[in-house]
Structures are given as structure tokens and as C-alpha cells.
Amino acid sequence: MIETQVSRGIIATYFEKLEKNLELDVAIVGGGPSGMVAAYYLAKAGLKVAQFDRKLAPGGGMWGGAMMFNQIIIQEEAMDIVKDFEINYQAYKEGLYVMDSVESTAAIIYKAVHAGATIFNCYSVEDVIFKNNAVNGVVVNWTPVLRQGLHVDPLNILAKIVIDGTGHDSEIAATVARKNGVKLDTETGSVIGERSMDVKEGEDEVVNQTKEIYPGLYVCGMAASAVSGTPRMGPIFGGMLMSGKKVAEEIIARLTVKP
Ligand code: 48F
Numbered sequence: 595m596i597e598t599q600v601s602r603g604i605i606a607t608y609f610e611k612l613e614k615n616l617e618l619d620v621a622i623v624g625g626g627p628s629g630m631v632a633a634y635y636l637a638k639a640g641l642k643v644a645q646f647d648r649k650l651a652p653g654g655g656m657w658g659g660a661m662m663f664n665q666i667i668i669q670e671e672a673m674d675i676v677k678d679f680e681i682n683y684q685a686y687k688e689g690l691y692v693m694d695s696v697e698s699t700a701a702i703i704y705k706a707v708h709a710g711a712t713i714f715n716c717y718s719v720e721d722v723i724f725k726n727n728a729v730n731g732v733v734v735n736w737t738p739v740l741r742q743g744l745h746v747d748p749l750n751i752l753a754k755i756v757i758d759g760t761g762h763d764s765e766i767a768a769t770v771a772r773k774n775g776v777k778l779d780t781e782t783g784s785v786i787g788e789r790s791m792d793v794k795e796g797e798d799e800v801v802n803q804t805k806e807i808y809p810g811l812y813v814c815g816m817a818a819s820a821v822s823g824t825p826r827m828g829p830i831f832g833g834m835l836m837s838g839k840k841v842a843e844e845i846i847a848r849l850t851v852k853p
Contacts, residue, residue, distance in 0.1 A: 615644045615712050619849055621732045621753035622646070622711075623719045623766050626654025627831055628815025629759025630702040631675065631838025632845075637710035639846045644751070645711055648718040648737045652703055654761055655816075659695040660829035666695045669797070672832030675839055679705050690830075698831070720748055722756060722766060722811070724774055729756050729810035732766075755845050757812045759838075762788060762826075764817035770808055778807045778821065786823030788816065796827030804837040805844070814841040 620636050622629045625647030636643040645652065659665045668676055670689040679701045683691045707713060716737045723731035735748040758766035767778060768785045777783035796819060803822035804814045813821050814837045827833060 611712060612714075615642075615714075616751055618642050618644050618731075618751060618753040620644075620755045620757060620845055621719075621751060622757045622759055623732060624654065624759035624761060624815075624817070625649075625652025625703070625713060625715070626759055626761050626815055627656045627699070627702060627834040628818075628838040628841075629654075629757060630706050631679075631835050632757060632759065632814055632842040633706040633711035633713075634679075634702065634709050635839055635842035636845060637706065639842070639850060640710075641846065641849060643711045645706070645713045646717040646719050646732065646734055647713065647715050648740075650715055652713055652715055653699040656695055656699040656702075656831060656834075664695040665692050666698055667692055667830045667832075668835070669830065669832040672835045675835040719760075719766060721773070722770055723750055723752065724770070727776070727809060729770060729808060732756055754849060755810055755812060757814055757841055757845075758807075758817045758821075759814050761816040762820055764813065764820040767807060767811065767813055767817060767821045770811060776808060779805065780807065780822055782823075785821050788820040789823060789825040791828055792825035793827045793830055796825035797830060797833035799824035800827065800833040801836045801840055804840045812841050812845065814838055 619641040620643040622645040625645050633643050633645045668691050681698050681701045683693045686692050717734045718737045718740050719732045720735050721733035722729045731752040733748045739746045771778050771784050800819045803818040806812050815834050
């Protein structure tokens with residue numbers, strides 16, 4: 595009966611997909627623009643990458659542009675990335691370009707998945723696997739379980755590298771420091787917290803601060819700004835895209851064996 599086949603098809607292939615992703619090269623926490631861009635370049639390089647976002651729709655803070663005016667701004671330096679994602683754009687002024695935020699977000703999600711990244715939406719990463727003083731993977735649970743406060747244990751997913759792309763709260767970096775009493779590679783050894791708006795400094799620093807902050811744990815996007823105590827930058831997204839590309843390039847260099 596078609597009714598049974600619809601259910602069976604979904605259940606069988608979903609669990610096959612989940613099982614294939616129990617051991618990863620890279621686990622990305624957060625499906626915002628920086629994490630999505632990282633997923634695309636990592637998958638394109640042949641690495642096994644999965645992305646976990648607690649929301650139903652990944653895309654983070656890019657869908658709504660600014661104050662729900664659904665346009666974003668990107669500066670010249672990031673336009674090669676915009677072209678990789680085949681997003682339509684319009685030149686504005688002084689090296690700035692404008693794009694439709696819905697098209698941009700959808701394009702980044704589509705290209706990441708099409709390149710081979712797997713997205714698990716409605717998954718919250720509540721902890722990491724921590725062994726031998728390194729981050730070795732993520733601990734996941736259904737978002738509705740956590741929202742309802744149900745006492746249900748999570749599942750574990752091993753990864754050679756974990757990327758914290760959780761945005762302003764830098765949740766994974768904060769959890770690693772708090773639970774394990776370790777020092778992160780920041781000025782204070784802990785999560786400093788983002789500073790108030792400064793577009794130029796924020797855009798420069800989000801890329802500069804994209805790095806490994808603890809063995810096995812990288813940060814990108816607003817999580818990199820928050821961890822390092824650098825300014826927010828608002829609805830200009832070039833820094834997010836460049837941060838995602840930078841973290842991917844560093845990890846590709848580390849995990850890919852040159853012939
Ligand atoms: O915040 P977010 O869009 O990440 P981003 O790549 O981009 C920041 C910009 O959107 C914007 C900005 C740009 O100028 O300032 O804010 O740094 O997306 C972060 C995603 O992570 C998910 C969350 O649902 C969102 O989609 N997320 C956060 N914590 C968790 C998580 C978690 N513990 N587990 C799973 N997903």
C-alpha cells in the first residue's frame with residue numbers, strides 16, 4: 595500500500611542518512627551563513643560534513659536582512675564567494691553590493707547540500723564529546739525535547755573537527771570552557787562576549803578571529819566575534835561569508851592529504 599511505502603521510505607532512508615553521519619570529518623554547529631558557507635567548501639573538497647541547526651529552517655540571521663527589510667549588503671572583498679553561490683547582486687556604492695536576503699540564504703543552503711553536506715535541522719547540540727583534552731564530536735538531541743524540558747538522553751556523533759557557528763551566543767565554546775575548566779585561545783582564556791556595533795572593525799575582526807580556539811574546536815561567524823570580544827557589524831554579510839570560507843580552508847589544509 596502506498597500509505598505504508600510513504601512511511602517506510604522516509605523512515606528507512608532517514609535512518610540510513612543518520613547512521614552514515616555518526617562519524618564525521620567535520621561537525622558544524624549552527625546553520626547560519628558562516629557555517630553554511632563552511633559546509634559548502636568542506637563538502638566540495640570531499641570531506642564528510644554534517645551541519646546541525648536547532649531550528650526548523652537553517653539559515654540563521656540572514657533571511658530577514660535588517661529589521662525585516664529583506665536585503666543584505668556585501669562588500670567587494672567577498673564578491674568571489676557570492677559568485678561561487680551564483681547569487682544575483684546589484685552594485686550599490688563605494689564597493690558595496692546589495693542582494694535579496696531570501697535568495698542569498700536559500701542559495702547558500704542549496705549549494706551546501708548539493709555539494710554533499712548533510713543538514714540535520716531541529717537538532718540542538720547540547721554538549722561536545724571531550725576526550726584527551728580535545729573536542730572529538732557533538733552530543734545532539736531533538737530541539738523539541740530540550741524546549742519541553744523532557745528528561746531524555748542525547749546521542750553522540752564523532753567528528754575530527756567541530757566548528758562552533760552558533761552565532762552571538764557562541765554556545766559550544768562557552769560549554770567547552772565551562773564544563774571542562776579549560777582555557778580557550780582568547781585574551782582571557784574564556785568567552786569574552788561581543789562588543790557593540792562597529793561595522794569596519796567588526797567585519798575585519800570576524801575574519802581575523804576565525805580559528806581553532808581549543809584542540810578540535812574552531813569558531814566562525816558571530817561566534818568568533820563573541821569568543822574574542824570584537825564588535826558586531828549588523829546586516830553586512832561579507833565578513834560572515836569570508837569567515838566561513840576561511841575556516842573551511844584551514845580545516846581542508848589540515849585534513850586533506852596532498853597526493
Ligand atoms: O547567528 P547565525 O546567523 O550565525 P552566523 O553565521 O551569522 C550571523 C549573522 O546572521 C548576523 C550578523 C551578521 O552580520 O550579525 O547575526 O554567525 O546563525 C546561528 C545558527 O546557529 C543555530 C541557530 O539556530 C542559528 O540558526 N544554533 C545556535 N546554537 C545552536 C544552534 C545549538 N546549540 N545547536 C544547534 N544549532
